[in-house]
Amino acid sequence: MHIAIAGNIGSGKTTLTRLLCQHFKWTPRFEPVDHNPYLADFYEDMERWAFNLQIYFLNKRFRDIVEIGRSGGVIVQDRTIYEDANIFAPNLHDMGLMSSRDYDNYRELFDLMISLVKAPDLMIYLRSSIPNIVGKIQKRGREYESSIRIDYLKGLHDRYEKWVEGYKDGKLLILDVDRLNFEENPADFSTVCDLIEAQLNGLF
Numbered sequence: 001m002h003i004a005i006a007g008n009i010g011s012g013k014t015t016l017t018r019l020l021c022q023h024f025k026w027t028p029r030f031e032p033v034d035h036n037p038y039l040a041d042f043y044e045d046m047e048r049w050a051f052n053l054q055i056y057f058l059n060k061r062f063r064d065i066v067e068i069g070r071s072g073g074v075i076v077q078d079r080t081i082y083e084d085a086n087i088f089a090p091n092l093h094d095m096g097l098m099s100s101r102d103y104d105n106y107r108e109l110f111d112l113m114i115s116l117v118k119a120p121d122l123m124i125y126l127r128s129s130i131p132n133i134v135g136k137i138q139k140r141g142r143e144y145e146s147s148i149r150i151d152y153l154k155g156l157h158d159r160y161e162k163w164v165e166g167y168k169d170g171k172l173l174i175l176d177v178d179r180l181n182f183e184e185n186p187a188d189f190s191t192v193c194d195l196i197e198a199q200l201n202g203l204f
Helices: 011-024 039-044 046-070 083-093 100-114 130-140 150-165 186-203
Strands: 003-009 027-029 076-080 124-127 171-176
Touching: 003 011, 003 150, 011 027, 011 076, 011 124, 011 186, 039 046, 046 076, 046 083, 046 100, 083 100, 083 150, 083 171, 124 150, 124 186, 130 150, 171 186
Parallel strands: 003 076, 003 124, 027 076, 124 171
Antiparallel strands: none
């Protein structure tokens, strides 16, 4: 089974992936951030590195979803290929940070890839306000994230909301992480687990 966790930068995807896998004894598949050869350059010069970064993510996440489809058990994925194509790439294009030529090329590649794989059995969206996201980004203190622009985060947030509103590829669970502090509050994490189990019970 494939459970995917979606959400803006700093919304808590990696933390929730880790906690769920520890609790349910599931297998995590984390987003490749620390060894990304483009991320630091991208935040320094978004226009120069936008296309390179998005192709890197597309390649990695397509490989992930193919491997998830071949594996057994329950896999929890930290961010998905759908977010890259429906949120990050078009946001960069609309901001003038990715050319139409590059965006069209990227989109054609995504459409081909997605025709070859199966959607997640459950998509979990972590809904978070911009102030909450900014606070979490500052708290974790990654140097390359210190130059992220607020308008960039706001653009991503708006696209996430629009994408989730029209999501029709499978089961969807929306968690309000302004209200549910699953990292620090055991009761909130228990609530999250109950909500997920309620969704999964309908998959069998």
